[in-house]
Amino acid sequence: MKIICIGRNYVDHAKELNNPLPKMPIVFMKPATALLLENKPFYYPDFTKNLHHEAEIVLKISKNGRHVEHEFASTYYQEVGIGIDFTARDLQDDLKSKGHPWEIAKAFDFSAPLSKFIPLASLNDPININFKLTKNGTIVQNGNTKDLIFSFDELICHISKFFRLQIGDYIYTGTPAGVGPVEIGDTLICSIEDKEMLTCEIK
16 A cells, blocks of 8 residues: 655645645655554654645556556546645755755654545535534635546556556645644644545644
């Protein structure tokens, strides 16, 4: 099982971090040890003082494939969930400034809380999926997948050029604007179409 993540896939998020818009998907990965399931609490790691939440729609891969053609891309996922890509922003900024890889800022243990999945077919419009993250009851991220720079199908095609997609892989498809810091005691709730899907307490 692979956790494949996409960076800077919403225009407003790229702008809020003063990053240029990508010309192709920015791909990075997390190990299986990054998963945090069943609404278990997240324990604030001691190696960062600036941990950020990034809410993302997550695809669950439903069949194996390489070099997927665009016309078939939509057949490779049938369910979506919502997850959080926790980011140690201070570590990431330091590593980026040195031109170093930033996996330790993104792929550390339990950095990928993930909800259960729902069928795409159960949504009114599987192209325009509303999702949000609230922190202590206040909406801080509010996105819609119509604003993706690279669509689900484009991501499938691009990723499968380099990595064989396998049943059970996850794709974190990118976060909208509104990322920000979390602190011990915060409660994060992620929703798809106003249905609460994921609760994450910071301890």
